[in-house]
Amino acid sequence: MADTDATLDAFRAEISQWIETACPASLRGRAMGEDMIVWGGRQWQFAEPAQKEWLDAAIERGMTAPRWPTEYGGAGLSRAQEKIYREEMARLQAPPPLESFGLWMLGPALLAFGDDAQKARHLPPITRGEIRWCQGYSEPGAGSDLANVQTRAEDMGDHYLVNGQKIWTSYADKADWIFALVRTDREAPKHKGISFLLMDMESAGITTRPIRLISGKSPFCETFFDNVKVPKENLVGERNRGWDIAKYLLTHEREMIGGGARGLLGGRSLGQFLGGLDGAMDDPVTRAEAMACEVNSLAFAMTMERYKDQAEAGQGVGNASAMLKYYGTELNKRRYELLMNAAGSEALEWDGPHGGLAPEWLRTKANSIEGGTSEVMLDILAKRVLELPNS
Amino acid sequence: MTTLMETEDEVMLRDAARGFVAESAPVAKLRENRKAGRAFDPGLWREMAQMGWSGVLVPEVCGGAEMGHRAACILAEEMGRTLAASPFLSTAVVAASTLRAVATDRAGTALGQIAAGDVIYALALDEGRKYAPESTAMQAERAGNGFRLTGVKPLVADGSAADRVLVLARTAGAPGDAVGLTLFDIDAARAGLTRDRLDTIDSRDHARLIFDAVEATGDDVLGEVDNGLAVLRAGVQAGQAAMAAELLGVAGGAYGMTVGYLKERRQFDRTIGSFQALQHRAAHLWAEIEVTASAIANAGRVLDKTPQDAQLAVSLAKARAAQTVDLAVREGVQMHGGIGMTDDYDIGFYMKRARVGAEWLGDYGYHAALVAAARGF
Structure with missing residues (x-):
């Protein structure tokens, strides 16, 4: 049924009522620190019972995956409904009931490329927070040049044998399963011999090691594959066509990383943060920079919405999504420079008066590197959107 | 939706x-x-x-x-x-x-x-270097049942072609007071009004309007006496949004001309558009234009839907447009190289119009400050 103003108004009333009932008051209006995030998974321990209550209610209604089909545990919402849901969640200051790479990345990829058995097996556990996924893309020799994947999966007849190493695998040490790009044809040109493979992290031969960043402890890991046996049914899409899925997911990832620029320090606005720093806005340089950041952030948020609406309407933005990644991450870095400047000496401890501001600031430096550097994004725009000639 | x-x-x-x-x-x-x-x-x-x-x-x-x-x-x-x-x-x-x-x-x-x-029509508002309607000093003295307007409006867009002029003058208070201003709608041919055509960089119509005891009746007053800024709000906001849109178009025109040039011009035996240094700058400019386009579309939507609450949207549009068009014309001239400096090439026209448009009804700083105020800092 097509959305009309009337049906959407009714939906808004209903969903806000539901959020108020289903999301315990103790969870609402709190700063969104890492401790508030529910990732799910086999080993998951809730920090407080209210989180489980909220997750159970959301699962019941399919609201952990609002746009996914109901048969896989989603709520089957339209884009307009989902937008309203997000608005109402923000208005009521309710935290997402569940977050995960399964919801953000693998799920959409399976919905687009997976077979019925794969969807039926993997999607419902994601929506219920039972299986936590991680992403195995980058390798020590494949960063911005992602297609240079060397981790190989040999066809052993009844299974694949995987050997190699991944890097920057976020939360690999906590994840239950990994979706990874592996080389299945070493003779083919580099984009053509890649496949998309799902692996249980409990398989023999998989080990992980966390990576410490300039910002301190991080979710990133190195992941090693040593003669790992993987059932053949775990290959998604066509063999040697994994790059298509990778590209699809990269678009998702870029929009997600770019979109990260909208949140700030536990959901506070720039004005709220700076307003809390006595006298910070009296400095003309800080003031001018704050105004510039706010102007750009507002216009950028509108652009994110416009692009999503266009994608939804079938007017795919394609390579233009590289712009969201580029612009959003550069903006985010600029905003954190502003915050560090404004907070001055109060921002110099790892855990000072403004909590983890310093590590967050340092962490933003990765935004314009991970998922494709700003320079790679500008290359994509120049070649694919502006159609400037190759050098 | x-x-x-x-x-x-x-x-x-x-x-x-x-x-x-x-x-x-x-x-x-x-x-x-x-x-x-x-x-x-x-x-x-x-x-x-x-x-x-x-x-x-x-x-x-x-x-x-x-x-x-x-x-x-x-x-x-x-x-x-x-x-x-x-x-x-x-x-x-x-x-x-x-x-x-x-x-x-x-x-x-x-x-x-x-x-x-x-x-x-022309809008005769500003008297100083910057858009600041509350600083209006021009006097509208009461004379019998009407008013006598005396003062100078130094740079009025469309001022020499205008048949009628919307002019803001002070009926009470002192320059700097937001109240005490009254908006008049008068015939441009009225006695005592002299118009000197100005030669502005954008080759468009601008004139200095000198009012020397110009008679206005009560019928010439638009809206309430002493409340001219409120009377003007809708018109000014619409003008700010439309100028922002014009500047987006100016930016787009300059961008298109420049990228076209990058694809044609050869130096060092290759097309200059193949140089990564230029590609990245051109792609960045495109990104700025895309982001500004959203702010422009939003301003129009808000003015159509909730005009009583449009200042944030309008100021966001004008602030973004002023910044973006400035980047577009600067990059445009630079990337055209020497030829971009010649009057024979069109890119310079874009730079000149951008400068004029960025000032009209409030520049980047004016509107960014309104955005900041609306956003709580």
């Missing part, structure tokens, strides 16, 4: 407008006007009126097309793309929106004349 995407009607309007200005008002026309010593071609304005552009914000009951602010912004943007010169902003946007908000019989008649293309 409110979306910043263009509706089918809007896409059609844009295509039609783009086709019309490309045909009837390409940049070459600006050069032609400049050579002929005129700021715009009255014949072109008549054609625009026939297409309903002058009545874009005039209610249907007054003979207008009543297409709304988003549509007005699309027209302004497309005119900006080729630097098409016309009194559109002063007349069809600012004056029409102001008169519409006043909603008297006399205003209704004036709106009908605007829609028909029979009258050109």
